[in-house]
Amino acid sequence: xxxxxxxxxxxxxxxxxxxxxxxxxxxxxxxxxxxxxxxxxxxxxxxxxxxxxxxxxxxxxxxxxxxxxxxxxxxxxxxxxxxxxxxxxxxxxxxxxxxxxxxxxxxxxxxxxxxxxxxxxxxxxxxxxxxxxxxxxxxxxxxxxxxxxxxxxxxxxxxxxxxxxxxxxxxxxxxxxxxxxxxxxxxxxxxxxxxxxxxxxxxxxxxxxxxxxxxxxxxxxxxxxxxxxxxxxxxxxxxxxxxxxxxxxxxxxxxxxxxxxxxxxxxxxxxxxxxxxxxxxxxxxxxxxxxxxxxxxxxxxxxxxxxxxxxxxxxxxxxxxxxxxxxxxxxxxxxxxxxxxxxxxxxxxxxxxxxxxxxxxxxxxxxxxxxxxxxxxxxxxxxxxxxxxxxxxxxxxxxxxxxxxxxxxxxxxxxxxxxxxxxxxxxx
Ligand code: ACO
Numbered sequence: 001x002x003x004x005x006x007x008x009x010x011x012x013x014x015x016x017x018x019x020x021x022x023x024x025x026x027x028x029x030x031x032x033x034x035x036x037x038x039x040x041x042x043x044x045x046x047x048x049x050x051x052x053x054x055x056x057x058x059x060x061x062x063x064x065x066x067x068x069x070x071x072x073x074x075x076x077x078x079x080x081x082x083x084x085x086x087x088x089x090x091x092x093x094x095x096x097x098x099x100x101x102x103x104x105x106x107x108x109x110x111x112x113x114x115x116x117x118x119x120x121x122x123x124x125x126x127x128x129x130x131x132x133x134x135x136x137x138x139x140x141x142x143x144x145x146x147x148x149x150x151x152x153x154x155x156x157x158x159x160x161x162x163x164x165x166x167x168x169x170x171x172x173x174x175x176x177x178x179x180x181x182x183x184x185x186x187x188x189x190x191x192x193x194x195x196x197x198x199x200x201x202x203x204x205x206x207x208x209x210x211x212x213x214x215x216x217x218x219x220x221x222x223x224x225x226x227x228x229x230x231x232x233x234x235x236x237x238x239x240x241x242x243x244x245x246x247x248x249x250x251x252x253x254x255x256x257x258x259x260x261x262x263x264x265x266x267x268x269x270x271x272x273x274x275x276x277x278x279x280x281x282x283x284x285x286x287x288x289x290x291x292x293x294x295x296x297x298x299x300x301x302x303x304x305x306x307x308x309x310x311x312x313x314x315x316x317x318x319x320x321x322x323x324x325x326x327x328x329x330x331x332x333x334x335x336x337x338x339x340x341x342x343x344x345x346x347x348x349x350x351x352x353x354x355x356x357x358x359x360x361x362x363x364x365x366x367x368x369x370x371x372x373x374x375x376x377x378x379x380x381x382x383x384x385x386x387x388x389x390x391x392x393x394x395x396x397x398x399x400x401x402x403x404x405x406x407x408x409x410x411x412x413x414x415x416x417x418x419x420x421x422x423x424x425x426x427x428x
Pocket of ligand 1: 262
């Protein structure tokens with residue numbers, strides 16, 4: 001196997017090292033290219049650029065494989081435990097029982113928001129998008145936990161990670177309550193992570209929300225399947241912000257902003273809105289495909305396609321099965337699930353989608369499952385963020401522990417005007 005790449009530019013011939021990952025992935029190391037040749041590489045949207053080495057998550061997009069710290073995600077589905085997976089991602093191995101218990105206890109201790117932070121909700125418009133509230137409030141957490149700007153030892157890192165993972169769910173639930181004019185529910189220290197989130201979302205003062213094991217498991221599963229996905233848009237944002245040595249609150253708040261976009265985490269909302277339009281007769285499945293294929297139309301088949309997966313997204317496969325299980329157990333039906341299946345069937349038989357290897361991604365079925373739990377559409381992407389937070393924290397940690405890590409600063413190819421003289425206002 002070649003361990004060097006030869007690059008010939010005019011009459012210059014240079015050798016570049018080839019890095020090989022654990023799974024045999026190879027990458028030409030171009031870090032000295034500019035120094036040796038004056039050239040930079042051009043790779044808009046980084047479709048072909050490895051921005052870091054990472055031990056956290058492995059994806060094989062051609063085969064539809066996703067593993068956290070080496071463990072295939074399918075193996076987390078039997079008894080889904082999001083907190084265990086969060087610990088695995090952040091600390092690099094499966095926790096022992098006492099480690100998991102201790103971390104869970106820390107989550108419980110940190111579930112409340114500072115009252116000052118809670119009062120901020122009263123000044124937010126009632127129809128404020130929960131993703132805007134989430135990003136702003138994560139940033140505002142920094143005002144109340146300034147002792148964590150410099151992480152002096154492992155203990156302070158564990159503490160800040162626990163604070164973030166715990167408080168994000170309180171912030172998310174409060175955003176939902178605020179946007180529906182409902183009183184806030186304080187967290188219940190006797191409940192597990194996902195059950196507590198459901199309680200804060202749905203209990204009302206005179207009626208405790210009844211948590212069914214099927215729903216609690218399904219929420220754990222959803223969070224697990226979103227927990228990390230190597231260098232996606234929001235994670236790359238967290239790393240970029242973190243590379244400037246910005247604190248963990250600011251870095252994760254930036255991740256939330258990136259995730260909000262409809263091409264990224266916001267796609268789960270777009271999927272449901274598309275399925276609802278079909279259901280209400282505004283659009284036929286065939287119209288969706290036609291519009292998605294029409295290059296003059298900005299419409300996309302949301303929940304389909306992926307930068308990395310050129311096969312069925314393994315997360316979508318698990319969620320599709322989970323939908324079937326949850327609906328059967330709860331004896332429920334959702335016409336949107338039938339529409340989604342029909343759309344999938346049509347798309348997977350259409351040469352446009354087949355030729356481009358466009359398959360359902362994680363967002364295609366997640367919204368249907370969230371709906372079954374009673375989670376409103378404007379909280380879908382917030383749920384994605386709760387799930388993704390351990391991944392962001394793990395990636396931020398890895399970057400900060402890497403002694404070779406430098407501030408992220410891509411180059412560009414300038415295509416603007418050549419040197420031009422400034423013209424005074426009265427002569428323009
Ligand atoms: N509908 C219609 N056409 C599509 C779609 C889609 N959903 N996805 C990709 N294509 C087309 C592209 O237009 C392109 O066509 P062309 O070759 O004729 O120019 C071709 O398929 C290849 O596209 P890619 O280069 O693979 O797409 P890219 O990597 O730029 O974008 C993305 C990936 C943003 C996910 C895209 O597939 C998309 O917009 N999907 C819909 C939004 C969505 O579901 N996002 C969630 C992704 S998962 C996540 O972030 C959690």
